[in-house]
Amino acid sequence: MNKATPDLQTFTIRDLAGEFDVTTRTIRFYEDRGLLTPERDGQRRIYHKRDRARLVLILRGKRLGFSLDEIQQLVTAYETPEDEIPQLEQYLRTLTEHRETLLQQKEDLEKTLQELEQAERDCRAALARKQS
Amino acid sequence: MNKATPDLQTFTIRDLAGEFDVTTRTIRFYEDRGLLTPERDGQRRIYHKRDRARLVLILRGKRLGFSLDEIQQLVTAYETPEDEIPQLEQYLRTLTEHRETLLQQKEDLEKTLQELEQAERDCRAALARKQS
DNA sequence: GTTTTCGTTTACGTTAACGTCAACTTAAGG
DNA sequence: CCTTAAGTTGACGTTAACGTAAACGAAAAC
Numbered sequence: 001m002n003k004a005t006p007d008l009q010t011f012t013i014r015d016l017a018g019e020f021d022v023t024t025r026t027i028r029f030y031e032d033r034g035l036l037t038p039e040r041d042g043q044r045r046i047y048h049k050r051d052r053a054r055l056v057l058i059l060r061g062k063r064l065g066f067s068l069d070e071i072q073q074l075v076t077a078y079e080t081p082e083d084e085i086p087q088l089e090q091y092l093r094t095l096t097e098h099r100e101t102l103l104q105q106k107e108d109l110e111k112t113l114q115e116l117e118q119a120e121r122d123c124r125a126a127l128a129r130k131q132s
Numbered sequence: 133m134n135k136a137t138p139d140l141q142t143f144t145i146r147d148l149a150g151e152f153d154v155t156t157r158t159i160r161f162y163e164d165r166g167l168l169t170p171e172r173d174g175q176r177r178i179y180h181k182r183d184r185a186r187l188v189l190i191l192r193g194k195r196l197g198f199s200l201d202e203i204q205q206l207v208t209a210y211e212t213p214e215d216e217i218p219q220l221e222q223y224l225r226t227l228t229e230h231r232e233t234l235l236q237q238k239e240d241l242e243k244t245l246q247e248l249e250q251a252e253r254d255c256r257a258a259l260a261r262k263q264s
Numbered sequence: 265g266t267t268t269t270c271g272t273t274t275a276c277g278t279t280a281a282c283g284t285c286a287a288c289t290t291a292a293g294g
Numbered sequence: 295c296c297t298t299a300a301g302t303t304g305a306c307g308t309t310a311a312c313g314t315a316a317a318c319g320a321a322a323a324c
Contacts, residue, residue: 174320
């Protein structure tokens with residue numbers, strides 16, 4: 001016999017934790033903060049592909065140094081396409097603001113990368129001299 | 133009469149705090165953590181251009197989401213060109229590691245920017261429709 | 265000269281983002 | 295059926311990065 005539900009594409013909390021190398025505590029914490037809202041089977045959490053996709057976005061935001069609050073703003077706005085003009089305008093402002101942060105960050109990133117690469121070259125040169 | 137010391141290019145803690153929009157507490161905290169080591173005139177701190185330059189690096193690191201410990205590693209290594217082979221090799225490893233983090237970050241950044249811009253377009257389109 | 269103002273140290277408070285532990289329920293394996 | 299493993303909900307602990315407040319010295323302004 002087959003399983004009762006075919007489970008087209010669902011994940012347990014441990015699946016996601018394993019795949020993305022975070023703890024289950026972390027995933028539950030994100031849920032407390034309203035960043036994830038998995039389905040429930042009784043008490044157990046069931047994650048679908050869209051939950052997984054959200055987690056990807058959250059972790060990407062973290063790697064970029066955003067706080068969970070900021071990630072919250074972006075991710076939820078992403079998925080709830082408000083239909084009223086004032087909300088749309090507010091959303092647009094949020095987006096633009098974040099874009100500017102990211103552009104600043106890109107500048108920082110490129111400067112730092114250049115300096116890092118220069119330092120690497122210097123370091124290799126020093127090593128080469130030393131090892132005569 | 134001139135000032136006793138011509139003060140070729142020095143700053144008070146408030147100068148720097150003002151220029152970079154951080155609190156004096158923050159600057160002192162960075163000193164506690166060993167990130168800054170300003171000269172002293174009695175008790176007062178005197179910052180020179182190289183201290184300012186370090187602060188610039190620190191703040192850039194922060195905008196990139198690095199912890200003060202990580203910034204510490206990079207910034208100090210930058211300025212203390214160790215001369216022994218093992219240290220040079222260790223330094224090189226640190227540099228390479230950071231470079232990889234930054235490259236990952238650049239990828240994240242570009243993906244996010246693209247998605248943001250797409251969302252902005254969608255949003256503007258929705259607004260245009262609404263305002264018929 | 266004295267009253268602000270600026271800077272200092274010391275110390276405790278705070279927030280975000282989890283870690284860790286206990287006590288429990290449910291599911292699964294033997 | 296019993297044990298073990300996995301998942302759950304609290305609850306308290308922890309660390310980083312400062313904020314905030316008290317108590318003081320020095321110097322600048324009036």
